[in-house]
Amino acid sequence: MLERLEIHNYALIEDSVIEFDDRFTVISGETGAGKSIILGALSLLLGSKADVQSIRSGADSATVAASFFLKDGPGEALAAFLERESLALEEGTAIIRRTIKRTGRSVTTVCGALATLGDLSSITCELFDISAQRDHQSLLSSANQLQVLDSYGNCEEQRSVYQWWYQEHQRLVSQYRTMERELAKARQEEEWLRFAVDEISAVNPQEGEDEELARQVKIIASSEQLYEQLHLAITHLHDSSGAISHLRQAHAEVADAARVDQDLQSLAQRLESCYIEVEDVYESVRDYLASIAFSPDELDRLQGRLALLQRMKKKYGPTLEAVITFVAESRARLEMGEEGEANLQQLADQIAQSERRMIEEGEALRAARKHAALRLSELVESKLRRLGMQQARFAIAFKEIAASSGGLDAINYMICANPGMDLLPIRSVASGGELSRIMLAVKTSLASSDAIPTLIFDEVDAGIGGSVARAVADELALLSQSHQVVVITHLASIASKADLHLVVHKEVADSMSWSHITKVEHQVRQREIARMLSGDAESQESLLHASKLLDGRL
Numbered sequence: 001m002l003e004r005l006e007i008h009n010y011a012l013i014e015d016s017v018i019e020f021d022d023r024f025t026v027i028s029g030e031t032g033a034g035k036s037i038i039l040g041a042l043s044l045l046l047g048s049k050a051d052v053q054s055i056r057s058g059a060d061s062a063t064v065a066a067s068f069f070l071k072d073g074p075g076e077a078l079a080a081f082l083e084r085e086s087l088a089l090e091e092g093t094a095i096i097r098r099t100i101k102r103t104g105r106s107v108t109t110v111c112g113a114l115a116t117l118g119d120l121s122s123i124t125c126e127l128f129d130i131s132a133q134r135d136h137q138s139l140l141s142s143a144n145q146l147q148v149l150d151s152y153g154n155c156e157e158q159r160s161v162y163q164w165w166y167q168e169h170q171r172l173v174s175q176y177r178t179m180e181r182e183l184a185k186a187r188q189e190e191e192w193l194r195f196a197v198d199e200i201s202a203v204n205p206q207e208g209e210d211e212e213l214a215r216q217v218k219i220i221a222s223s224e225q226l227y228e229q230l231h232l233a234i235t236h237l238h239d240s241s242g243a244i245s246h247l248r249q250a251h252a253e254v255a256d257a258a259r260v261d262q263d264l265q266s267l268a269q270r271l272e273s274c275y276i277e278v279e280d281v282y283e284s285v286r287d288y289l290a291s292i293a294f295s296p297d298e299l300d301r302l303q304g305r306l307a308l309l310q311r312m313k314k315k316y317g318p319t320l321e322a323v324i325t326f327v328a329e330s331r332a333r334l335e336m337g338e339e340g341e342a343n344l345q346q347l348a349d350q351i352a353q354s355e356r357r358m359i360e361e362g363e364a365l366r367a368a369r370k371h372a373a374l375r376l377s378e379l380v381e382s383k384l385r386r387l388g389m390q391q392a393r394f395a396i397a398f399k400e401i402a403a404s405s406g407g408l409d410a411i412n413y414m415i416c417a418n419p420g421m422d423l424l425p426i427r428s429v430a431s432g433g434e435l436s437r438i439m440l441a442v443k444t445s446l447a448s449s450d451a452i453p454t455l456i457f458d459e460v461d462a463g464i465g466g467s468v469a470r471a472v473a474d475e476l477a478l479l480s481q482s483h484q485v486v487v488i489t490h491l492a493s494i495a496s497k498a499d500l501h502l503v504v505h506k507e508v509a510d511s512m513s514w515s516h517i518t519k520v521e522h523q524v525r526q527r528e529i530a531r532m533l534s535g536d537a538e539s540q541e542s543l544l545h546a547s548k549l550l551d552g553r554l
Contacts, residue, residue: 001484002128002454003093004067009059011037012506012515019519021500024480027488027517028495028532029504034515035488038504039458042066042130047121050100057512065097068127068454075126075451077119078110085113096124128454131439140427145413146406149396152446153372155365159407162361166405169354176347183340186333193330196316200327203312210313210320213306220302223294230289237282244282247275362408369409370398376445383441387475388468389434391419394441413442434462440472444479454484461491469493492532496549501525526550 005018012034029035040054041064055062070092074082078094081087089111098120100106108115110123150159186193219226237243251271258264309320317323373396384392393416398409414423417434426438440460460472473494479485480499489495500519507514520528529546531537 001069001071002066002486003069005038005041006063006065007037007041008063009056010041010062010064011054011056012513013037013041013517014056014514016515016517018502018517020484020486021498022484024477024498025484025486025500025502026495026498027486027502027504028490028528030506031490033504033506035504036458037515038517039130039456039488042128042456044098044100045096045120046124046128046130047117050098050104050106052100052102052104055100055102061099061101063097063099065095068094068096070094075123077122077126081110081113081115081119081123085111087111087113094127096120126452128456129452130456131435131458131460142410142412143406145396146411148442148446149369149372149376149411151451152376153368155368155372158361158365158368162358162365162407163405165354165358165361166403169351169358169403172347172351172354176344176351179340179344179347183344186340190334193334197327197330197334200312200316200323203308205309205312205320205323207321207324210306210309213302213309217299217302217306220294220299223292227289227292230285230292233285234282234289237278237285244275244279247271247278251275358403359408362403365407366398366409369407369411373398373411376442379445380438380441383444383475384437386468386471387437387441388464388471389417389437392417393423394438395423397423413438435459437464437472440475440479443483444475452483454486455479456486456488458488460487461489461494465491473497490532492529492546492549495532496529496546501528503528 001022002020005020007013007016007018009015018038027035027038040048044050044064045066070078070089073079073092074089074094082089094111096108096110098106098108106117108117108120110119115123150156235242239245251268254264254271255268258268312323313320316326377395381392381394384394395414397412397414399412400408401410412425415426415434415438416423426435437460440457443455457476460476461469464472469491470493473491473496476485476487476494477497487494487498495501501521502517503520504515504517507516526543526546527537529549530539530542533545534542536542
């Protein structure tokens with residue numbers, strides 16, 4: 001619900017705060033007083049192009065801000081925005097603000113966070129709808145027309161089932177195209193892949209083999225150096241003056257001393273352990289030395305194998321592990337090429353099956369929609385007659401289209417306002433006043449299912465009067481029982497039905513024009529209704545007529 005609208009330095013309005021009733025609000029005033037400024041300000045919040053000429057003379061910027069109370073929580077677009085910005089509504093209220101500057105730039109915030117015009121439009125289109133300027137009439141959008149019809153006919157569940165099958169069909173088609181591309185690529189690469197697999201398989205590399213070969217080559221190539229160093233180490237360990245002999249003697253001396261002082265026993269044991277450990281090292285080095293043999297043939301063999309592995313890495317991967325991975329993946333791709341045709345055919349069968357189900361569900365949805373369309377057309381037509389369009393015909397035309405997320409059909413709301421003319425889409429034939437009445441007829445027909453909470457009407461009273469005006473007033477009052485309704489009107493019969501009456505008037509002071517919006521009640525409202533009736537707010541006859549209208553006696 002639109003609770004509050006603030007307008008600063010916009011057109012003739014310097015500073016104005018408008019508070020709306022939660023049911024039925026009318027705005028009246030003399031022609032040129034500035035009623036259209038309110039619509040312009042609201043249009044800015046719907047994402048309309050900012051016009052710097054609308055900034056009040058002498059000001060650098062103009063600002064429009066609206067406060068919405070959302071008793072049922074945020075809509076889909078606002079909820080997504082709040083989640084993205086890590087925000088939450090405060091006491092169920094969303095504040096939306098747009099400032100336009102002399103430079104032509106505009107700044108938009110939603111709940112205090114900067115927003116794009118795309119964000120603004122998607123959020124506010126869920127909050128209110130203006131039936132006046134065609135730029136923001138939801139009834140003219142084919143997608144909205146379809147949504148309205150589904151809502152009226154309770155087709156949402158059938159639509160959800162259809163959409164599931166549509167999405168499943170799209171998923172399978174995408175999967176088929178991907179597999180088809182991969183299969184075609186595999187066919188193109190098959191000869192090269194087979195050559196690569198055969199070449200790598202013949203070499204049969206093992207993980208870590210190149211590192212082990214490099215280690216062995218290094219050892220054999222350095223065998224002479226190793227022999228000399230290890231032979232010298234054995235000499236130091238085992239000759240008559242070597243480490244083992246000295247350790248043996250040291251152990252014997254300490255062991256003898258330990259017989260005198262038992263505290264030396266642990267040192268004797270440690271020396272014995274050192275002696276045993278060093279002797280074991282000596283034996284290991286001696287065995288290693290005995291195994292060293294320089295073989296030119298073995299060195300050539302190892303270097304040849306290492307060079308072969310290096311070539312594999314250069315051709316198929318920077319590392320041996322990458323080569324092994326490559327050959328495994330290549331084998332899998334070759335197998336896919338062999339089995340791909342069968343898999344592709346299996347997927348094609350699944351696509352055909354999902355398409356059949358999608359079409360079946362789409363046709364069931366179409367039947368439900370056509371049944372709802374007949375009922376809605378009859379209802380809207382009957383309401384149009386009450387609203388002064390006695391000869392109007394209204395219908396909903398279906399056109400078969402390729403399957404889309406919305407179904408198998410596009411629809412168009414069709415109208416013939418004058419006898420003898422063909423039914424044509426409402427966007428191309430309806431005038432502003434006719435379109436507002438068509439919107440009113442549709443909205444009242446959909447009062448229980450229309451999701452947009454606030455409806456704003458302008459020109460709904462164009463070219464009507466008398467009993468038709470009273471019928472329009474009754475329909476607006478009826479609509480206000482399920483929606484918040486705001487109407488800009490010149491008709492007293494409509495204004496008298498409202499729960500809140502606002503009047504726009506213009507003043508000229510110091511060579512400047514000013515528009516003001518004020519709430520009128522009691523006698524002041526009676527005089528405004530009288531003015532709307534006859535142009536004379538003081539006429540006793542007009543005041544009596546106004547009193548009867550306000551009391552519901554007319």
